[in-house]
Amino acid sequence: MNARAWLMAARRAWWPSLLMVAGAALAVALTPRIDQSEPPVDLAALVPQTVGAWQVQPGNVLLASLDANGDGDKSTEQPYDQTLMRTFGAEGRSVMLALAYTRVQAQEVKTHRPEVCYPAQGFRILQRQGVLIPGVARGTGAVGVPGVHMLAQQRGRLEAVAFWVRTGGTFTDSGLQARMELVREGLQGRTSDGVLVRASMLINDPAEAPQAFEQLDRFLQGLVAEAPPALRHVLVR
């Protein structure tokens, strides 16, 4: 059978195979390449030592890890380029701040949400509410950031957590939403950076939660307000 006869016999597969070659090329062409992230910032240097009345504490309060597995298994990768954990104190109370920044997020390398990593470390989530964290001045001129108030418990430890997750230019409310945002931006050729901004406080009783959330909100307001511009652009958009 010569080449011509062979090709004629393969007539039925002409269009499908042509389209498949085109599909392979298109997938390469649509792979996002435009890096939208900031030039590298040094979180540890940029996060202020005081936020309002809150002062950095040297002590070592046990912070819930940012790792989603909780079992020390690194196979899902450490997705972050930079993390920062710091404890601030005022009037005998402590706020734990955790930041996790990823320059180029991908579907399998994206910010872990506290809703996932707290239970992974044995916490039970007692309460979770999507809120607008008020008073936070954003780069767009808007005020207030869509975030979450969460109450988590691990045996005797009760923790009020306030956080937001920024995926590129938007604040996302779930892992699925973040994934869809990545695809939406990616199809236009752009990569997205991402950050988790989390502040938490230990409390003794669930009844104290509303007051704790209010304090955490005010702390986060102060953090953004007093952040140098480079850091502010990482925290909010």
Added chain:
Amino acid sequence: MIALRSIHPAWALAFAGLLCLFLPSFWHLSRTIWSSDQYGHGPIVLVLGAWLAWSRRGALGPQASEPSTWWAWPLFVLGWLMYVVGRSQNVVQFDVAALPVLLAALIGLVGGAPGWRVLWFPVVFLVFAVPFPPVFVDAITQPMKSAVSWAVEGLLSGLGYPVARSGVILQVGPYQLLVADACAGLQTLFTLEALGLFYMNLVRSKSVLRNVVMAILIVPISFTANVVRVAILCLITFYLGDEAGQGFLHGFAGMLLFMVALGLLLGLDWLLARVEAARALKGAA
């Protein structure tokens, strides 16, 4: 060479197009999730599926005269879109799921309905190579971990070992063991379900009942095998210490799990065959 010559040009060309799409995918997967614990079964499923398809090529016959099926083009477009979005945006679930969809479409286009009747099983089989969506994993893993921990506690305390449980943390003697995500057995369940279907397809029992019962019972079997594995890891740690439990014996327990599960599976199949034979005998008498 003779085997290759016997392949119809239309199949060969369609297959070449498919390779253009999926060689980059496989290359990417082999460097990422395929080398992880959780999705290590992906390439195994792929190889078994390819073998199943290859072993059926004799039954394909000349297909140029068969009309393409009506669903082939819509399916092709769907698979093509899934691939382009999945591959370019790195959504591996779409990327891999596009393979069975496109394969089904190509079979419909080139081989028509008779081609599909010959090749449907290997195509459906490939669904097991698709990574689970994270939403699904998150929803299933936690309850499975709890159930495994609970069963291991029951088993070991029944055997008289000093064991206590708090959530997914097991205390065995002086040691604390965390039942990790990987221990939930989701991956094992899927691998075993795939291997079980593969086995059933090889044995080719005519009995629908036997096939359905087998396919369903694979779930409790893999759960049991997984409980045995975690219990054995606990005992290894209890007698030989932490190092042993985390070292090479960890991998060994994994192997044992598969042997236990496959043993149970074959035993069950044998039993089912006996029951059916007995019933057939009764019916005849």
